[in-house]
Amino acid sequence: MLQVxxxxxxxxxRIKDSDIYYSFIKSPTAIISSVILFIIFFCSFFVExxxxxxxxxxxxxSLMDAFTPPSWTDDGLAKFILGTDGQGRDLLSTILYGSRxxxxxxxxxxxxxxxxxxxxxLTAGYFGGKYEMIxxxxxxxxxxxPSILMALLVDGIARGLISREMHDxxxxxxxxxxxxxxxxxxxxxxxxxxxxxxxNKDYISASTIIGVSNIIIMFKHILPNILRPxxxxxxxxxxxxxxAESTLSFLGVGxxxxxxxxxxxxxxxxxxxxxxxxxxxxFPAIFLVxxxxxxxxxxxxxxxxxxxxxxx
Amino acid sequence: MSFLKINxxxxxxxxxxxxxxxxxxxxxxxxxxxxxxxxxxSGSGKSTVGNAIINLIDEPGKVSSGxxxxxxxxxxxxxxxxxxxxxxxxxxxxQDPQTSLNPILTIGEQLIETIQTxxxxxxxxAKNKSxxxxxxxxxxxxxxxxxxxxxxxxxxxxQRVVISLALxxxxxxxxxxxPTTALDVSIQSQxxxxxxxxxxxxxxxxxxxxxDMGVIAETADRVAVMKSGNxxxxxxxxxxxxxxxQNYTKSLVSSVxxxxxxxxxxxxxxxxxxxxxxxxxxxxxxxxxxxIIEQDLVQIENLSxxxxxxxxxxxxxxxxxxxxxxxxxxxxxxxxxxxxxSGSGKSTxxxxxxxxxxxxxxxxxxxxxxxxxIKKNSEMMKFRKQIQMIFQDPYSSLNGRLKxxxxxSEPIKLHNPSIKRIDLDNYIFDLLESVELTQNSADxxxxxxxxxxxxxISIARALATQPRLLVCDEPTSALDVSIQxxxxxxxxxxxxxxxxxxLFISHDLPVVRQxxxxxxxxxxxxxxxxxNTEELFLKPQHDYTKELLHLMPKIxxxxx
Numbered sequence: 070m071l072q073v074x075x076x077x078x079x080x081x082x083r084i085k086d087s088d089i090y091y092s093f094i095k096s097p098t099a100i101i102s103s104v105i106l107f108i109i110f111f112c113s114f115f116v117e118x119x120x121x122x123x124x125x126x127x128x129x130x131s132l133m134d135a136f137t138p139p140s141w142t143d144d145g146l147a148k149f150i151l152g153t154d155g156q157g158r159d160l161l162s163t164i165l166y167g168s169r170x171x172x173x174x175x176x177x178x179x180x181x182x183x184x185x186x187x188x189x190x191l192t193a194g195y196f197g198g199k200y201e202m203i204x205x206x207x208x209x210x211x212x213x214x215p216s217i218l219m220a221l222l223v224d225g226i227a228r229g230l231i232s233r234e235m236h237d238x239x240x241x242x243x244x245x246x247x248x249x250x251x252x253x254x255x256x257x258x259x260x261x262x263x264x265x266x267x268x269n270k271d272y273i274s275a276s277t278i279i280g281v282s283n284i285i286i287m288f289k290h291i292l293p294n295i296l297r298p299x300x301x302x303x304x305x306x307x308x309x310x311x312x313a314e315s316t317l318s319f320l321g322v323g324x325x326x327x328x329x330x331x332x333x334x335x336x337x338x339x340x341x342x343x344x345x346x347x348x349x350x351x352f353p354a355i356f357l358v359x360x361x362x363x364x365x366x367x368x369x370x371x372x373x374x375x376x377x378x379x380x381x
Numbered sequence: 382m383s384f385l386k387i388n389x390x391x392x393x394x395x396x397x398x399x400x401x402x403x404x405x406x407x408x409x410x411x412x413x414x415x416x417x418x419x420x421x422x423s424g425s426g427k428s429t430v431g432n433a434i435i436n437l438i439d440e441p442g443k444v445s446s447g448x449x450x451x452x453x454x455x456x457x458x459x460x461x462x463x464x465x466x467x468x469x470x471x472x473x474x475x476q477d478p479q480t481s482l483n484p485i486l487t488i489g490e491q492l493i494e495t496i497q498t499x500x501x502x503x504x505x506x507a508k509n510k511s512x513x514x515x516x517x518x519x520x521x522x523x524x525x526x527x528x529x530x531x532x533x534x535x536x537x538x539x540q541r542v543v544i545s546l547a548l549x550x551x552x553x554x555x556x557x558x559x560p561t562t563a564l565d566v567s568i569q570s571q572x573x574x575x576x577x578x579x580x581x582x583x584x585x586x587x588x589x590x591x592x593d594m595g596v597i598a599e600t601a602d603r604v605a606v607m608k609s610g611n612x613x614x615x616x617x618x619x620x621x622x623x624x625x626x627q628n629y630t631k632s633l634v635s636s637v638x639x640x641x642x643x644x645x646x647x648x649x650x651x652x653x654x655x656x657x658x659x660x661x662x663x664x665x666x667x668x669x670x671x672x673i674i675e676q677d678l679v680q681i682e683n684l685s686x687x688x689x690x691x692x693x694x695x696x697x698x699x700x701x702x703x704x705x706x707x708x709x710x711x712x713x714x715x716x717x718x719x720x721x722x723s724g725s726g727k728s729t730x731x732x733x734x735x736x737x738x739x740x741x742x743x744x745x746x747x748x749x750x751x752x753x754x755i756k757k758n759s760e761m762m763k764f765r766k767q768i769q770m771i772f773q774d775p776y777s778s779l780n781g782r783l784k785x786x787x788x789x790s791e792p793i794k795l796h797n798p799s800i801k802r803i804d805l806d807n808y809i810f811d812l813l814e815s816v817e818l819t820q821n822s823a824d825x826x827x828x829x830x831x832x833x834x835x836x837x838i839s840i841a842r843a844l845a846t847q848p849r850l851l852v853c854d855e856p857t858s859a860l861d862v863s864i865q866x867x868x869x870x871x872x873x874x875x876x877x878x879x880x881x882x883x884l885f886i887s888h889d890l891p892v893v894r895q896x897x898x899x900x901x902x903x904x905x906x907x908x909x910x911x912x913n914t915e916e917l918f919l920k921p922q923h924d925y926t927k928e929l930l931h932l933m934p935k936i937x938x939x940x941x
Contacts, residue, residue: 278768
């Protein structure tokens, strides 16, 4: 009897044994960026536990505290570390509340475009023919329209269709849809290309010969095998989606001012930039840069690790 | 005094978990005017030794001890030595002629560049020299072909260009790393003849690295056998092949399919003999064994397939006939062989039989029912169950994301959805044991297995639906000879006990001779001849068959 030497490992043992874990431990960039991301995600999603202030509770606000500069400046107060904005809201708490909205919108948009893009790309690559041609030309058309313009367009149409009262409620969904619809061609292209490679491999032929149906072949056999490249561009796409959300909110077509996101905060602060209150726009902007940068660094590391061609 | 001396050479690869010795204390000497065959299975370190001579070991590998002495000079003593020698005193020929030439430079430019790097010649002199070299390696009309790009040459011609590149600076040592593995049999023998001729004419020392014992038998003067980094045996080719001293060499020689006779089983010296495993095929109890009826299980009538690769030129003249009007029958219970070189259409026929491709014209009958006309999926399922296939590449034929048990259970569950959990597990275990794998393989992933073991998993999956016809498309051409012998033995046992009908496709004539009752020879999509195996090998009718038989490297040639 033939024997394979290494015995079956537990799940955690498997992870520790894997090349990905090894490459993670060896990459300071990956460790630092994921620690930063963990802190940001944790503080944003459990913001009520982290911050003593609720910037959206009007009773806790005092206009007397408005425009307090950061705590290390001469006029700063220790209780407002990064200072306050024009309504007396603690800037750090507001940023964290805002980043929660940004992250929710970013993640939802990317999941939406992942489902749409991978679904279309996978089926196009698998079935081929006229259907593939139509889908791929559609992505070409989509790619010629800048994504911000596309998102503005969607937002504009939605404003026309949805009544004014409903608008604030619906704004966040419109935003997710708008960003998602402008990002899917990337995923469609990558997943189609990966599907074309996978579907010509023998294990797909073997399943066809056994009599497995197309749907099961696509989702049980091909999908798990094309997820690597899709996840890599998905990570980088997440950073883009967060930036797109901020851009739209900055332009005033994003989330309503009652639930500010990072972009809204930057826009609000922008008004005070020339009157000396630089911190109101500076800190949300820095926060956004750090967030997007960390995601991109993690995405770069993932791309290098998961790409078999770059393996040493 | 030998020309090249490798003393105690060791090459280490410092890996994450352990140090891998790719070569360990290897001692080899090569004289001028002789061809030393360096033979071994994949991972035996034969290429590592070749690369170590020219210091081309990739990171993280390094030469940890030993010396390479070329003529009088120790190559490792001074890093400058190797730069001076590489390409000049030592010429290299790689395996794949497709990738060893730069596609955007003409072969002339590549030759001139190489010559001018090492020899002080004017451009004109370099050109004259390269043209005479091209003539020497047998390229006709060299003056005109000088300005052609690599893609304008066929595979064999390109390998000749690579050889002329290796020779252009008058090397004294030539290292050929699997120079004919990527080539068809007919071209292989031409290239080997060329290397033999050049060795004599130029008094070269040649190291021929290969896995193919037939090539060694026909070309090498002496042979060195390697196994997992160690030199097992070295000596005169004839002595090593006829009277091997070491067990490993014995098993290697006995696993090579003989070309001159049919044997019932391959003798596998190393592993077996411990257990006498008669009737170990456990799935026999579950198998609804069909009595062999005297009938044709598969009938193929006037089968043709053309590929239109361009969307816009449908029905145009550009289409290539991959299979052209082929007819043959396969009797129930026999093994039928299809032989041909690459591009002869043998795999296309296999894919039409298993219904992966639709034929352009012609019909395939299975059990007297025409399966090419079936439209309904439910009808087709009945035949899917009875026809299964084993693929060439054991690495792409298993889904790496699924456990072995999920891979094998897929066909079982599909064709028998009501099967109970315990029955399913037992069935999987029985299948695994039938292909000589342990039960605990079921919980592992394919990447934990070697090529041969993966091929066994592939066979287990194919057997899961209890097929009557097994289509084997080059099932062993990606495997080492000793593994090939094991897999061929396994297929023979399975066929005998399960009354399988096998369609065996291969480019390897000796293998086909061992496996098949009848053989069809294909060339350019057309069937040249069909006859019984022994008849075909003893009295070939068609010219092409005669040529193939004449050209195939024969390990027996050494005995004469």
